[in-house]
Amino acid sequence: MSVTLDRPWLRFDLGGEMQVLSWAPHRSGLVTADRILWREVRNSDLTPELDVTAWLTAQLEEVGDSNAVTFLTSRDVSAYEVAEAEVEGIRATAVATVGLSNAERVGHRMDYTGRDWGTINVALRLSCGLTQAALIEALSIATQARTAAVIEAAMRLPTGRATGTGTDCIAVAAPAGAEAYCGLHTAAGEAAGRAVYDAVITGTLQWLEDWAIRIPGLADPA
Numbered sequence: 001m002s003v004t005l006d007r008p009w010l011r012f013d014l015g016g017e018m019q020v021l022s023w024a025p026h027r028s029g030l031v032t033a034d035r036i037l038w039r040e041v042r043n044s045d046l047t048p049e050l051d052v053t054a055w056l057t058a059q060l061e062e063v064g065d066s067n068a069v070t071f072l073t074s075r076d077v078s079a080y081e082v083a084e085a086e087v088e089g090i091r092a093t094a095v096a097t098v099g100l101s102n103a104e105r106v107g108h109r110m111d112y113t114g115r116d117w118g119t120i121n122v123a124l125r126l127s128c129g130l131t132q133a134a135l136i137e138a139l140s141i142a143t144q145a146r147t148a149a150v151i152e153a154a155m156r157l158p159t160g161r162a163t164g165t166g167t168d169c170i171a172v173a174a175p176a177g178a179e180a181y182c183g184l185h186t187a188a189g190e191a192a193g194r195a196v197y198d199a200v201i202t203g204t205l206q207w208l209e210d211w212a213i214r215i216p217g218l219a220d221p222a
Contacts, residue, residue, distance in 0.1 A: 010077040120169075
């Protein structure tokens with residue numbers, strides 16, 4: 001495994017082909033891939049008349065990465081975080097870029113017209129072989145860990161504490177295997193949750209510091 005920065009690209013080499021589950025802009029759903037990519041963009045890149053899918057496909061063809069699961073973000077991709085956790089021999093590696101310029105409180109929507117869209121993008125790799133059902137469960141654990149990290153960073157919005165952004169995306173990769181469970185009571189679930197939480201909380205606090213946003217104490221009411 002390796003993480004390579006070649007701005008505007010960030011590449012997470014999975015170390016071999018794996019099943020990857022995501023809702024990424026490129027190669028979403030359940031696919032087989034050996035790497036996960038980020039493409040940094042600005043609002044000016046994505047004009048209203050642009051076919052984003054076709055544009056991103058062409059960008060990937062230019063660099064020979066058409067088979068990669070790929071995120072889009074306006075966050076500076078050099079500000080990425082890597083976190084690892086190992087539980088009972090199962091290793092989880094999370095790579096995250098965190099931008100909160102379009103932060104939201106779940107169940108609400110704010111008007112972000114004309115703002116850059118920062119986005120939280122997380123790629124998680126698990127070393128253990130999982131069934132498709134367990135991979136779905138791993139995705140739920142990663143989402144829970146992302147949300148917990150953002151809540152604990154305590155970014156206040158008019159609608160309450162932020163729980164994520166309007167354009168977050170998560171991809172989970174693991175070898176195909178027989179393990180049917182990846183919940184909070186499992187070693188895989190524990191490792192996955194810890195790695196994602198650590199990467200996202202570090203990235204969130206760094207973004208808040210970079211943008212000079214005051215972080216209320218965690219004991220403040222939501």
